[in-house]
Amino acid sequence: xxxxxxxxxxxxxxxxxxxxxxxxxxxxxxxxxxxxxxxxxxxxxxxxxxxxxxxxxxxxxxxxxxxxxxxxxxxxxxxxxxxxxxxxxxxxxxxxxxxxxxxxxxxxxxxxxxxxxxxxxxxxxxxxxxxxxxxxxxxxxxxxxxxxxxxxxxxxxxxxxxxxxxxxxxxxxxxxxxxxxxxxxxxxxxxxxxxxxxxxxxxxxxxxxxxxxxxxxxxxxxxxxxxxxxxxxxxxxxxxxxxxxxxxxxxxxxxxxxxxxxxxxxxxxxxxxxxxxxxxxxxxxxxxxxxxxxxxxxxxx
Amino acid sequence: xxxxxxxxxxxxxxxxxxxxxxxxxxxxxxxxxxxxxxxxxxxxxxxxxxxxxxxxxxxxxxxxxxxxxxxxxxxxxxxxxxxxxxxxxxxxxxxxxxxxxxxxxxxxxxxxxxxxxxxxxxxxxxxxxxxxxxxxxxxxxxxxxxxxxxxxxxxxxxxxxxxxxxxxxxxxxxxxxxxxxxxxxxxxxxxxxxxxxxxxxxxxxxxxxxxxxxxxxxxxxxxxxxxxxxxxxxxxxxxxxxxxxxxxxxxxxxxxxxxxxxxxxxxxxxxxxxx
Numbered sequence: 317x318x319x320x321x322x323x324x325x326x327x328x329x330x331x332x333x334x335x336x337x338x339x340x341x342x343x344x345x346x347x348x349x350x351x352x353x354x355x356x357x358x359x360x361x362x363x364x365x366x367x368x369x370x371x372x373x374x375x376x377x378x379x380x381x382x383x384x385x386x387x388x389x390x391x392x393x394x395x396x397x398x399x400x401x402x403x404x405x406x407x408x409x410x411x412x413x414x415x416x417x418x419x420x421x422x423x424x425x426x427x428x429x430x431x432x433x434x435x436x437x438x439x440x441x442x443x444x445x446x447x448x449x450x451x452x453x454x455x456x457x458x459x460x461x462x463x464x465x466x467x468x469x470x471x472x473x474x475x476x477x478x479x480x481x482x483x484x485x486x487x488x489x490x491x492x493x494x495x496x497x498x499x500x501x502x503x504x505x506x507x508x509x510x511x512x513x514x515x516x517x518x519x520x521x522x523x524x525x526x527x528x529x530x531x532x533x534x535x536x537x538x539x540x541x542x543x544x545x546x547x548x549x550x551x552x553x554x555x556x557x558x559x560x561x562x563x564x565x566x567x568x569x570x571x572x573x574x575x576x577x578x579x580x581x582x583x584x585x586x587x588x589x590x591x592x593x594x595x596x597x598x599x600x601x602x603x604x605x606x607x608x609x610x611x612x613x614x615x616x617x
Numbered sequence: 618x619x620x621x622x623x624x625x626x627x628x629x630x631x632x633x634x635x636x637x638x639x640x641x642x643x644x645x646x647x648x649x650x651x652x653x654x655x656x657x658x659x660x661x662x663x664x665x666x667x668x669x670x671x672x673x674x675x676x677x678x679x680x681x682x683x684x685x686x687x688x689x690x691x692x693x694x695x696x697x698x699x700x701x702x703x704x705x706x707x708x709x710x711x712x713x714x715x716x717x718x719x720x721x722x723x724x725x726x727x728x729x730x731x732x733x734x735x736x737x738x739x740x741x742x743x744x745x746x747x748x749x750x751x752x753x754x755x756x757x758x759x760x761x762x763x764x765x766x767x768x769x770x771x772x773x774x775x776x777x778x779x780x781x782x783x784x785x786x787x788x789x790x791x792x793x794x795x796x797x798x799x800x801x802x803x804x805x806x807x808x809x810x811x812x813x814x815x816x817x818x819x820x821x822x823x824x825x826x827x828x829x830x831x832x833x834x835x836x837x838x839x840x841x842x843x844x845x846x847x848x849x850x851x852x853x854x855x856x857x858x859x860x861x862x863x864x865x866x867x868x869x870x871x872x873x874x875x876x877x878x879x880x881x882x883x884x885x886x887x888x889x890x891x892x
Contacts, residue, residue: 359795505660506822510866532795535868562870574870576800578825581873582849585804585829 320347327385355541373402407437411487415499417479421471428467438490454485477508556603568595621648628681641667654817656827659837703777707789709769720757767798861885
């Protein structure tokens, strides 16, 4: 078996506070193979977004953060990387889609300008005309039928769903090996979310990118991921193939989460429920075949 | 159930935005029965929040009439009427005064409506309200910032209950909460309704919550009521393509749910093709 595209081992994160460092990630292990769709699911404050931000190099250079462990991407040790080297990685080999499409786009530039910047990261001397042609093509992939009108627009002139599609097209325009998708579609209406996520899934399939899909929505995860990591209070508590996780959840926390989701088959509200419980601190459940592979040589602890 | 507590009769609401008329609600006919949980669903811009604001008297209808227990609601509502229709909003962090202790936030409605006399009675009532929503009397001394999202939403519910209302407008009451917390707040809302004989006008975009909490549902699309009926029937047999499409878009976690969803999806396709 070839080495995973992304491999995380014993990832720890602490924030400095006046009482000393407060650890929020307690040794995360996670891997993604090429072309695979992996979900990291948990509630607010579980540590799922900070994990993505570390992979993207958006957190560890801030003051007051302490990161340790291993993050290997395409054979490179990301935690040893300079901030500058990270900048070359982002937008080319690795890209991101965030929750709120309107704030992720720059309000004072047109979509065409922002697209050209993205394409310029992978193709240094791309011409204006060539950038526009490729941008129009990329928009066509996410079923934007009037690419010229959209390219000439500013983000505030487009709907949230349209902006989210533009971002997805941008994120995948340079055919990244890894896409980090942090709650994409959460801010959208349900029919728009459904359509947008399907478009994203189709485009990912076509480009062949691997995805780390971050979400609090178990239903969305069930539909789009091949494998799922469940994160609770900075620890992975269960790791399984998507089918196994939804048909045979084994960790008490995963079971509680699944029981708490209101069902459209109309089971009624669950009767007894716990928000937090000692049982949630039970050891992690790793399903068969989901063991973490050994770290690449030279990176072992 | 004993006749409508609130009814909308050909109600329209038009706002003037940048010199143009925006029809937030158009010709809505709708009755809310006493004691039911009536869900209002639709996507952003469907007019569901405007409907809630009309019920609360925040807006007056542009045309049509709204009746409460059969009597026309006046444009300027007397205090006694305001007391009977209360609101719980989506985000308790912005709906509670951050500088006030919880006790003070609960005290205000009690005093405005003259529901308590004297300090001892007031304190007792506040403690009782907190216990009723699953908090402790000691929470009265706390600031909103020291509570979790779920606890804050419980306080917002207690504040609505303080007025001893007949009808509560719930505007996305659990949308900002995590799923485990949401489940408990939903359970609380269901229990309170039964215990106090409340009527809910439950505004939400979340059809899965509607399926489990509401008796009837009205679906809105761009200011128009497209479909209204008993929840189980609408889910089993949506009459309108938009309703079917909404159901078919819900992310699901079990095989039973997936079956409901794909049936709705097929129905939506058929109806959209026929149209």
